[in-house]
Amino acid sequence: MNDPGLNTLLKWSIENSAVSDNAEPNQPRTQLTPELLAQLMGGPSDADRMIQAMQAIHDPEVDHENKGIAWDNFEQLVENLDNANNMEQLGLWMPLVQKLESEDKQDREMACWCLGTAVQNNIKSQERALAVGAIEKVAKLCSDADAGVRKKAIRVISSEVRNYQPALDEAVKYLPAELVGDGKFDADDMANVDVLVNGLRERSAKMA
Structure with missing residues (x-):
């Protein structure tokens, strides 16, 4: 049996069967992830749902509400x-x-929302967004x-x-010149980054 998911399910089943009633109470037990639970129950995995959602987003036959x-x-x-880090393997970065650049403001706003969620405290996704x-x-x-x-x-x-300095260096190339000045910002200095972000927020508020 070469499927690691099936191996984990089998191990979990054995550990939780009557045969294992005499096992040590403090013995570590195999944990089931949402992906494995979906496999056990026969439902779609998170990867399946991510793909389906993006397909619906790009489908011209799907209405605005859906x-x-x-x-x-x-x-x-x-x-x-894990799902955010799986986006590359699933080929979901480019569709996102x-x-x-969609003409539909819902698409632009929601794409930003999803992107912001994916890169938050996630260096792998930060690197991918730059790439x-x-x-x-x-x-x-x-x-x-x-x-x-x-x-x-x-x-x-x-x-x-x-x-993530490479992303900051890239961002200042395209942000409003009056905010970035000489472009010297330190990605590891949160107060320094906040100066830039707060400047963007204040500028946005004046545009309303």
Whole structure:
């Protein structure tokens, strides 16, 4: 049996069967992840749901309301660190980033929301967002005509650049010149980053 998921399920089953009643009470037990529980119950995995949500988001036959539901589902899924890190393997980064340039403000806002969730305290996703060119697009959305889009875009910048200097260096290339000055910001200095982020928020408020 080469499937690690099936091996884990088998181990869990043995540990929790009557045969194991005499096992030591403090003996570590195998833990079932949501993915394995879905496999056990025969339901779709988180990966399946992420793919389905993104397909709905890009499907022109899906109406605005149901696209919103798909966006909500996707955002909730990428709150999980493992799911966020699985986006690359599932080929979901580019479809997400494409929606940053959508003509539909719901798409732009929700794409920022999902992106901000995925990169928060997650260096792997921060690196990926930089690699796929998301930062330039998000930086430009900090000046979007819609206040909701601007708010979510600024949240992305705040999460993406903290403790990750390459992302901060990239962001200042595209953020408003009056805020970045000489562009010398330190990603490891939270107060320094806050100066930039708060400046973006104040500028956005004046645009309303």
